[in-house]
Amino acid sequence: MNEKQALAVRVVDIKTISPCVKQFTLADAHGAALPAFSSGSHICVTFGDGQRAWRNAYSLIGDPGGLECYQIAVRKGNKEHSRGGSIYLHEAINTGDQLQISPPANFFPLARHARKHILIAGGIGITPILSHLAYLRRVNASYELHYAFRDDAFVDAFRQREDNHIHLYDATAGQRLDLTQALDRQPLGTHVYVCGPHSLITATRTAAAELGWPLDHIHSEEFAPLPSEDSQPFTVVIPSYGLTVNVAAEQSLLSALEDAGVLIASSCRAGRCGTCRIHVVEGSAEHRDQFLTEEERGMGLMLACVSRACGESLTVELLTP
Amino acid sequence: MTQSERPITLLTESPPLVMANSRQTIERFPFPFTRDQFGYSVNVRPAAQGSPGSFDEFLFDIDETYQVETAERERILSLDHARRYIAFPHMIDAQWDFLELGMTSLAADYPQSFELTRNGDQWHWRNRLLNLEHSFTFGDATTLPQEPLEYLGRQMQGDFCLLDQRDNDLYLDAGLVTFPADWSLAFNIGMTFEHWHGPVPLAHEAGIFNRAKRFIMNLQPDDPWLRLNWSITINRRLDTSPEISHLWGPDRSTVTIKNAGSIVHLRVEVQTLTRLSRSHAVLFTIRTYLISLDDLATHPEWAERFRRVLLSLPDEIIEYKGLTRFRDTIINWLGSR
Amino acid sequence: MKSKPVYNPLTLDTSARRHVFVAEGQDAVAALNDIVYAAEQSNTANSKVRVLVACSESVLIDALQMEEMDTAFYVAGAERFIWEVHRMLRNAGVAETRIQLALAGNVARSVYCIHCGTIDGLVEDTTHTCTRCGTVLVVRDHFSRYHGAYMGVRA
Numbered sequence: 001m002n003e004k005q006a007l008a009v010r011v012v013d014i015k016t017i018s019p020c021v022k023q024f025t026l027a028d029a030h031g032a033a034l035p036a037f038s039s040g041s042h043i044c045v046t047f048g049d050g051q052r053a054w055r056n057a058y059s060l061i062g063d064p065g066g067l068e069c070y071q072i073a074v075r076k077g078n079k080e081h082s083r084g085g086s087i088y089l090h091e092a093i094n095t096g097d098q099l100q101i102s103p104p105a106n107f108f109p110l111a112r113h114a115r116k117h118i119l120i121a122g123g124i125g126i127t128p129i130l131s132h133l134a135y136l137r138r139v140n141a142s143y144e145l146h147y148a149f150r151d152d153a154f155v156d157a158f159r160q161r162e163d164n165h166i167h168l169y170d171a172t173a174g175q176r177l178d179l180t181q182a183l184d185r186q187p188l189g190t191h192v193y194v195c196g197p198h199s200l201i202t203a204t205r206t207a208a209a210e211l212g213w214p215l216d217h218i219h220s221e222e223f224a225p226l227p228s229e230d231s232q233p234f235t236v237v238i239p240s241y242g243l244t245v246n247v248a249a250e251q252s253l254l255s256a257l258e259d260a261g262v263l264i265a266s267s268c269r270a271g272r273c274g275t276c277r278i279h280v281v282e283g284s285a286e287h288r289d290q291f292l293t294e295e296e297r298g299m300g301l302m303l304a305c306v307s308r309a310c311g312e313s314l315t316v317e318l319l320t321p
Numbered sequence: 322m323t324q325s326e327r328p329i330t331l332l333t334e335s336p337p338l339v340m341a342n343s344r345q346t347i348e349r350f351p352f353p354f355t356r357d358q359f360g361y362s363v364n365v366r367p368a369a370q371g372s373p374g375s376f377d378e379f380l381f382d383i384d385e386t387y388q389v390e391t392a393e394r395e396r397i398l399s400l401d402h403a404r405r406y407i408a409f410p411h412m413i414d415a416q417w418d419f420l421e422l423g424m425t426s427l428a429a430d431y432p433q434s435f436e437l438t439r440n441g442d443q444w445h446w447r448n449r450l451l452n453l454e455h456s457f458t459f460g461d462a463t464t465l466p467q468e469p470l471e472y473l474g475r476q477m478q479g480d481f482c483l484l485d486q487r488d489n490d491l492y493l494d495a496g497l498v499t500f501p502a503d504w505s506l507a508f509n510i511g512m513t514f515e516h517w518h519g520p521v522p523l524a525h526e527a528g529i530f531n532r533a534k535r536f537i538m539n540l541q542p543d544d545p546w547l548r549l550n551w552s553i554t555i556n557r558r559l560d561t562s563p564e565i566s567h568l569w570g571p572d573r574s575t576v577t578i579k580n581a582g583s584i585v586h587l588r589v590e591v592q593t594l595t596r597l598s599r600s601h602a603v604l605f606t607i608r609t610y611l612i613s614l615d616d617l618a619t620h621p622e623w624a625e626r627f628r629r630v631l632l633s634l635p636d637e638i639i640e641y642k643g644l645t646r647f648r649d650t651i652i653n654w655l656g657s658r
Numbered sequence: 659m660k661s662k663p664v665y666n667p668l669t670l671d672t673s674a675r676r677h678v679f680v681a682e683g684q685d686a687v688a689a690l691n692d693i694v695y696a697a698e699q700s701n702t703a704n705s706k707v708r709v710l711v712a713c714s715e716s717v718l719i720d721a722l723q724m725e726e727m728d729t730a731f732y733v734a735g736a737e738r739f740i741w742e743v744h745r746m747l748r749n750a751g752v753a754e755t756r757i758q759l760a761l762a763g764n765v766a767r768s769v770y771c772i773h774c775g776t777i778d779g780l781v782e783d784t785t786h787t788c789t790r791c792g793t794v795l796v797v798r799d800h801f802s803r804y805h806g807a808y809m810g811v812r813a
Contacts (some may be wrong), residue, residue, distance in 0.1 A: 005543055005544070030396040032767015033439075035542065035543060035598055036421070036598040036599045037417075037542070037598055037599070038598065038599055038601040050785050064599060103541075103542055104541075104542060104598070105394050105541035105542065105545075106541070106542075106601060109486075110603045111487055111488070111774075112411070112414075112600075112601075113485075113487055114751065115750075153377065168676065183727075185726055186726055186727045186748050187725075187726055187727070187751070188725050188726065188727060188729070188751040188752055189750060189752070190727055201661070209673065211673035211675075211727070211728055212676070212727070212728025212729075212749060213727045213728060213751040214673065214674075214727075214755050214756050215753075216488065216489060216753055216755060217727065217753060220642070265362065265393050265786075267362060267364050267365050267366070268365050268366070268536065268546070272539055273365055273532060273533070273535075274532040274534040274535065274536070275362060275532070288397060291532075291535060291536070291539065309688045332743070366703070403775075404775065468794070480732070488753065488754060505772055505809075507772075508770055508772060508800075508802055509773060509802070511803070511804035512661065512802060512803070515660050515661075516660060516661035516801075516803075518660065518662030519659050519660040519798050519799075519800050519801075520659065520661075520798075525660050530660075541695060544786055563772045563773075563774060563811055564772055566772075566773075566811065567771075567773070567793075567812055570812070596731070624749060
């Protein structure tokens with residue numbers, strides 16, 4: 001995280017929402033207003049216990065209209081499968097503690113021109129959906145919300161407010177979300193937003209396609225761990241130059257190649273503009289960019305400025321200009 | 322607006338501006354060429370990272386031509402408002418985002434000139450350069466004399482465009498554009514990114530705009546980027562819109578080896594791209610700087626590099642940038658320094 | 659020119675279940691015959707076909723209120739007409755990928771005079787004298803879908 005961008009916040013409230021979920025309210029550590037955000041945004045929270053450090057992304061769950069504080073909801077991970085960050089937040093963080101956060105970023109925005117919005121949430125995927133819901137209610141937009149859950153986080157709040165556009169599916173009571181029913185007979189200009197397990201997202205796309213929807217009206221966010229900031233050294237082989245170059249842990253592939261006299265066009269040097277793309281001939285790339293599509297990665301492209309090798313070595317070729 | 326309401330251009334004159342570059346302005350000029358050759362690229366770098374006093378120290382640059390530019394903008398808007406300020410209704414949230422970003426930036430970066438006090442949504446703005454102040458309710462357009470984009474844009478240097486990101490594309494859905502380098506807001510309004518760049522030669526085939534669009538669509542708030550664009554303007558004119566090309570076009574035929582130093586200007590656009598917080602729209606600003614060849618040549622290395630770049634230009638670029646009639650004269654002038 | 663429209667042959671959108679055809683006039687109807695037939699013959703479940711010919715704007719708007727997310731649209735007519743309908747469809751929430759356009763009838767171009775903002779229709783040459791301000795214009799390939807016209811600038 002860019003040091004200049006990090007915000008210091010203080011935990012001003014912690015609320016237990018359900019057995020597994022806690023809601024943290026964060027205010028600026030110096031009492032300033034927090035940056036405005038659009039619904040669907042998340043922040044990256046950096047914290048540590050002196051020995052381990054974590055950087056986890058959490059959706060902002062509140063109405064984007066309120067700027068005195070941010071609210072996030074953290075599901076406590078399972079000790080066997082989790083990297084421990086959420087467990088630490090649940091067990092070791094108290095009101096008054098300080099955390100570092102990034103400014104909000106949004107890869108799951110609303111299609112604000114939509115005539116109608118269908119929100120679909122599975123489990124902790126409810127978090128970005130909550131801020132969409134708050135915004136849509138405030139602007140009196142047309143929406144439906146379908147929430148399939150096992151853990152009943154936020155369910156009481158939904159039940160307390162009479163809203164026949166909210167549909168709840170308690171898996172522990174055998175209730176199942178019927179996606180075909182949820183998406184059938186929708187007017188032109190309806191957009192769908194789904195957040196939850198991969199299987200839910202896939203099932204939503206499949207149901208929509210079978211109903212004759214264009215898939216560009218289905219928007220999704222999948223919670224995946226942020227790429228590790230730990231970097232390992234590796235070697236890169238460029239057969240056309242007859243070179244083998246060592247890339248140190250703290251060095252990018254791009255700068256290592258430049259140091260070795262292999263000049264690749266570059267621009268943003270931040271994994272965002274695609275200028276420094278090269279072709280992986282052998283070995284596996286660890287992609288850390290925000291530019292290449294899955295298809296392009298599948299074709300062997302990688303961005304030299306941020307991406308690295310998965311293993312110890314990569315063989316690459318430059319693209320002909 | 323119906324056809325019958327569309328105005329015939331009311332700009333019957335557009336005199337060149339009287340503004341000389343001071344030594345300081347010359348030194349901080351955004352000289353755009355890093356190589357001796359012309360080349361297209363998505364050449365972006367982080368904005369507002371420049372050293373103190375440089376053109377990119379701050380996100381919005383205010384310089385010694387502020388009074389002349391704001392006055393010229395006011396003159397153009399009074400005569401041709403309908404085609405120089407256009408904003409589709411759905412962009413109102415983006416307009417407020419722009420106003421917030423502009424006011425907070427200017428007040429923080431130029432505290433001797435601008436002041437902003439906020440009490441919840443009750444804001445008070447003071448512009449000492451234009452000697453105005455105004456209290457208003459943030460989010461309530463009835464409390465401002467113009468829409469937010471126009472209200473603040475009139476007090477800033479540069480053209481401002483708001484791009485709506487929707488349906489996997491970027492739409493030019495609002496703009497305050499009084500100083501374009503031969504492009505029309507009124508014609509391009511509502512176009513998508515690759516379409517409004519349609520006339521640019523060579524770059525599409527090289528994939529430049531596809532990559533640039535993807536870069537922009539991935540922008541996140543609080544992370545502005547910058548790139549430079551260049552062309553040539555004859556006489557010190559900021560408004561080179563196609564709407565009034567009959568007023569500035571003939572200047573192109575008046576360049577001689579004798580007057581080139583004073584009337585030929587290198588025109589550099591500092592373009593910034595910023596993701597806006599609430600609306601998720603993108604602010605695209607175009608800040609234009611002009612320098613005469615005489616002033617440019619006070620830096621011999623600039624003159625020489627510019628000469629080499631002009632020599633390297635493909636025919637399509639010469640044509641597109643409108644340089645055909647005077648390119649050789651300029652190359653000769655630069656070579657004789 | 660990237661902004662210049664390229665009209666691909668109409669193909670039945672098999673991802674959709676309903677198909678709506680909008681024709682400016684009889685020439686356009688003829689241009690749509692084959693694809694309307696293909697739509698009627700297609701055996702997707704719940705498939706439905708609707709053809710609107712030379713209808714008023716309000717009729718089209720009413721028709722759009724009834725349509726749902728599983729619909730594809732095919733529009734045929736003169737260039738300015740088809741882009742006007744395109745704009746109405748997009749405003750009604752139809753995805754770009756669900757709209758196909760075909761030129762039919764008069765293929766002359768509309769020209770937007772950059773100097774006075776007037777749009778003149780049915781221009782066949784690459785130069786044109788603006789009917790309002792009298793400027794002699796070169797008709798460029800730069801096209802605006804919003805105006806449904808090509809850019810004309812002084813020669």
